[in-house]
Amino acid sequence: MATIDLTPLYRSTIGFDRMASILDAAMRADTSTGYPPYNIEALEENRYQISVAVAGFEEKELELEVERGVLTVRGRKADEEGKQYLHKGIAFRSFERKFNLADYVQVEGANLKNGLLVVELRKVIPEQMKARRIPIGESGLRTIEAGEANQDRQAAA
Known part of the structure; x- marks a missing residue:
């Protein structure tokens, strides 16, 4: 039985953890009678x-x-x-x-x-x-940062 090295695939993909087990199961299951x-x-x-x-x-x-x-x-x-x-x-x-x-x-x-x-x-x-589409320059981080800046100003006052 041939083995497949998926290392190059894992270098550039995220979240395909199930792929190796699916390929392994498919190769083992191909022994059916047809x-x-x-x-x-x-x-x-x-x-x-x-x-x-x-x-x-x-x-x-x-x-x-x-x-x-x-x-x-x-x-x-x-x-x-x-x-x-x-x-x-x-x-x-x-x-x-x-x-x-x-x-x-x-x-x-x-x-x-x-x-x-x-x-x-x-x-x-x-x-x-x-x-x-993700607009550039309009992230939730700016909202959080602005909120933190307001809290910092209020704490200093």
């Missing part, structure tokens, strides 16, 4: 869609869960007692798929149609995280 197949699509700038091929599964046999930035899709297939197959080429086995979600990515909903489970995602950036 079942069921899925697509991840970017629909617009802040909208995404995951399509998971779940042919043969019903809604009640599927479960979606989001916990600590990880979307988990599970399929639990009920036992098919009494069926006798001459050939069984369709996999109806249980599965679990995990997707690491970036900060501020929320699951909007899910739909099952034509054997595809489609999960809609949207990146909702909080207002305080959006880009804003």
Whole structure:
């Protein structure tokens, strides 16, 4: 397994502490069987869609869960007692798929149609995280300094 040195990245970034653990988890998690197949699509700038091929599964046999930035899709297939197959080429086995979600990515909903489970995602950036212009020369420090100067003058009087 290859290792990645993130030292140059940490020299010029702030607040990306989770990145190393996400990369490490992604490299370890890539040992899955590939079942069921899925697509991840970017629909617009802040909208995404995951399509998971779940042919043969019903809604009640599927479960979606989001916990600590990880979307988990599970399929639990009920036992098919009494069926006798001459050939069984369709996999109806249980599965679990995990997707690491970036900060501020929320699951909007899910739909099952034509054997595809489609999960809609949207990146909702909080207002305080959006880009804003900072005027030069108008800082809160001047207000504090002016207040302190007034207190100093009052104390001296």
